[in-house]
Amino acid sequence: MRTSQYLLSTVKETPADAEVISHKLMLRAGLVRRLGSGMFSYLPTGVRVMRKVEDIVRQEMNKAGAIEVLLPMVQPAELWQESGRWDTMDAELLRFKDRHQRDYVLGPTHEEVITDLVRREITSYKQLPLSLYQIQTKFRDERRPRFGVMRAREFIMKDAYSFHLGQQSLQQTYDAMYNAYCNIFNRLGLDYRPVQADSGAIGGSVSHEFHVLAASGEDAIAFSDTSDYAANIEMAEALAPEGSRPAPQLSLSEIATPAANTVAEVAELLGVDTSTIAKTLLVLGEADDAGQQPLVALILRGDHELNELKAEKLSGVASPLQFASDEQVLAVCGAATGSVGPVGLTVNIIVDRAAAHMADFIVGANKDGYHLTGVNWDRDISQYQVADIRNIVAGDPSPCGFGQLVIKRGIEVGHIFQLGEKYSTALKAGVLNEEGKHQIMTMGCYGVGVSRIVAAAIEQNNDEYGIIWPDAIAPFQVALIPMNMHKSARIAEVAERLYQQLTAAGIEVLFDDRRERPGVMFADMELIGIPHSIVIGERNLDNQQVEYKNRRSGEKMLLDISNVVADIQLKTTC
RNA sequence: CGGUGAUUGGCGCAGCUUGGUAGCGCACUUGGUUUGGGUCCAAGGGGUCGCAGGUUCAAAUCCUGCAUCACCGACCA
Numbered sequence: 215m216r217t218s219q220y221l222l223s224t225v226k227e228t229p230a231d232a233e234v235i236s237h238k239l240m241l242r243a244g245l246v247r248r249l250g251s252g253m254f255s256y257l258p259t260g261v262r263v264m265r266k267v268e269d270i271v272r273q274e275m276n277k278a279g280a281i282e283v284l285l286p287m288v289q290p291a292e293l294w295q296e297s298g299r300w301d302t303m304d305a306e307l308l309r310f311k312d313r314h315q316r317d318y319v320l321g322p323t324h325e326e327v328i329t330d331l332v333r334r335e336i337t338s339y340k341q342l343p344l345s346l347y348q349i350q351t352k353f354r355d356e357r358r359p360r361f362g363v364m365r366a367r368e369f370i371m372k373d374a375y376s377f378h379l380g381q382q383s384l385q386q387t388y389d390a391m392y393n394a395y396c397n398i399f400n401r402l403g404l405d406y407r408p409v410q411a412d413s414g415a416i417g418g419s420v421s422h423e424f425h426v427l428a429a430s431g432e433d434a435i436a437f438s439d440t441s442d443y444a445a446n447i448e449m450a451e452a453l454a455p456e457g458s459r460p461a462p463q464l465s466l467s468e469i470a471t472p473a474a475n476t477v478a479e480v481a482e483l484l485g486v487d488t489s490t491i492a493k494t495l496l497v498l499g500e501a502d503d504a505g506q507q508p509l510v511a512l513i514l515r516g517d518h519e520l521n522e523l524k525a526e527k528l529s530g531v532a533s534p535l536q537f538a539s540d541e542q543v544l545a546v547c548g549a550a551t552g553s554v555g556p557v558g559l560t561v562n563i564i565v566d567r568a569a570a571h572m573a574d575f576i577v578g579a580n581k582d583g584y585h586l587t588g589v590n591w592d593r594d595i596s597q598y599q600v601a602d603i604r605n606i607v608a609g610d611p612s613p614c615g616f617g618q619l620v621i622k623r624g625i626e627v628g629h630i631f632q633l634g635e636k637y638s639t640a641l642k643a644g645v646l647n648e649e650g651k652h653q654i655m656t657m658g659c660y661g662v663g664v665s666r667i668v669a670a671a672i673e674q675n676n677d678e679y680g681i682i683w684p685d686a687i688a689p690f691q692v693a694l695i696p697m698n699m700h701k702s703a704r705i706a707e708v709a710e711r712l713y714q715q716l717t718a719a720g721i722e723v724l725f726d727d728r729r730e731r732p733g734v735m736f737a738d739m740e741l742i743g744i745p746h747s748i749v750i751g752e753r754n755l756d757n758q759q760v761e762y763k764n765r766r767s768g769e770k771m772l773l774d775i776s777n778v779v780a781d782i783q784l785k786t787t788c
Numbered sequence: 789c790g791g792u793g794a795u796u797g798g799c800g801c802a803g804c805u806u807g808g809u810a811g812c813g814c815a816c817u818u819g820g821u822u823u824g825g826g827u828c829c830a831a832g833g834g835g836u837c838g839c840a841g842g843u844u845c846a847a848a849u850c851c852u853g854c855a856u857c858a859c860c861g862a863c864c865a
Binding site: 225230233360697732737 | 813826827859
């Protein structure tokens with residue numbers, strides 16, 4: 215490609231609305247332009263990168279035995295009513311009507327459509343297992359789109375769905391997909407981790423997320439410092455502290471804590487560490503037969519945070535988790551939220567494992583402006599159950615039994631789920647099994663955020679001059695930069711010749727044939743992040759040489775013109 | 789959805805307090821100059837100042853409403 219016949223669209227100044235580095239660089243390097251909130255046009259360079267990512271994903275999907283399809287983005291509401299998600303999904307599902315006033319949705323995901331397709335096409339167990347995938351545009355009406363294409367409303371996703379006669383078959387495909395995902399991210403040249411995850415609203419049980427590690431990531435991931443264990447921070451189990459609980463030393467007494475309502479305020483007032491205080495959170499319990507929701511008290515150590523996901527999974531706790539109102543708190547314990555405590559409380563009490571290990575601790579006195587000190591389990595509070603309801607913190611022992619947890623941030627670029635029969639049951643998608651009986655299929659689903667990968671790769675690979683693409687997804691492999699070609703016939707001749715030779719050898723070259731000064735060319739090629747560049751100048755031409763420079767390492771060397779193609783082939787393949 | 793802020797040429801911004809001819813840098817066009825790291829000089833084109841209403845002799849500027857966008861949070865996963 216010649217720059218004179220290309221749309222470079224690089225800009226010097228960063229548009230004001232970009233916050234994260236990938237967004238800034240995607241705008242400056244001419245990869246995307248914003249059309250509206252969370253919607254982006256892809257310029258030629260952006261498309262080239264996206265195609266590279268798609269090709270790798272496509273190859274690995276095919277290798278894993280999945281077959282490519284293409285499903286409509288506009289989907290009739292009936293299917294979503296049939297699965298139940300028409301009612302359960304919130305405004306993230308974009309709904310609209312056609313000219314006949316029929317309801318439609320803009321597909322945020324395709325479980326409904328694929329399950330409908332498969333239930334019509336597949337009738338026998340002999341046709342299973344079956345894996346289908348597509349690479350296509352999705353639309354999710356995010357409440358707050360941000361970080362450029364990283365959390366856009368319209369984005370490109372690879373979504374695959376597998377259909378099985380039973381769990382064992384699903385597990386096999388799930389494992390194959392897991393490996394395919396590892397292959398994908400290895401080939402993309404990204405620093406990533408598979409982590410255990412919650413399956414959330416999509417449904418199902420077993421689930422892994424694939425995260426690209428980056429400080430700007432929206433998700434927190436917990437890793438063991440000595441084993442392979444990695445989990446979404448919401449999923450990581452907080453183990454009970456080692457050893458037995460210390461014996462009570464102090465007797466129960468009441469202390470005035472005027473104007474101290476938070477754990478931090480109480481700790482400061484009393485001159486103690488927040489870890490010696492137990493905080494009591496009142497939430498709604500599960501509705502009983504009469505529709506009443508009794509309150510439930512959740513007790514945590516003062517320095518720990520409630521994990522809402524863990525809490526709402528407990529029986530007796532309402533899901534989604536809902537905190538008690540001020541009136542409800544007052545009615546149950548006779549004090550405002552700042553002074554609630556478990557002593558004498560008549561509701562069900564669920565204690566975090568770490569909090570259950572405390573002795574001689576401090577709690578609210580259920581009396582405004584007072585706390586209790588020297589509180590001890592069993593002696594002062596007899597009825598309670600213990601559960602894991604907190605977020606893990608760095609330094610906690612790893613649930614796998616090896617090492618301590620460290621917390622890093624990641625960008626979720628892939629997510630695989632074992633869906634089970636959630637959608638196949640709702641849509642009555644079954645086959646005749648070996649006994650000739652109708653049997654509901656078991657499903658898995660597997661997503662890769664293609665456009666998000668582009669941004670994530672930039673988050674991980676950039677410097678003060680711009681993007682540094684991994685070779686596998688660079689828009690061009692080589693930048694060919696002639697110095698003042700318009701003034702030197704022999705530079706023009708060498709440049710043209712190298713361009714022809716490299717292109718003929720199947721190498722993607724961006725030949726900067728603009729009549730620009732050298733500095734402009736260098737700056738643009740570095741901003742775009744082309745991994746290898748060749749500078750042709752009078753300086754080295756007398757020796758029949760050109761200069762090579764590596765974008766990532768900064769390594770420079772002289773290449774003989776006669777060997778350029780072979781040398782570049784070596785550098786781009788290894 | 790709550791909070792904060794923004795909206796002036798393609799991009800980045802000033803002007804608004806104190807109403808009176810719409811400006812700067814980049815980019816673009818033309819000529820010259822320069823040529824191994826975003827040259828320099830000169831000339832030029834391009835803006836109903838987000839929209840609607842109000843106040844005023846006069847509104848980019850003051851008032852009211854609306855829209856759009858971004859950031860923080862919640863939500864989602």
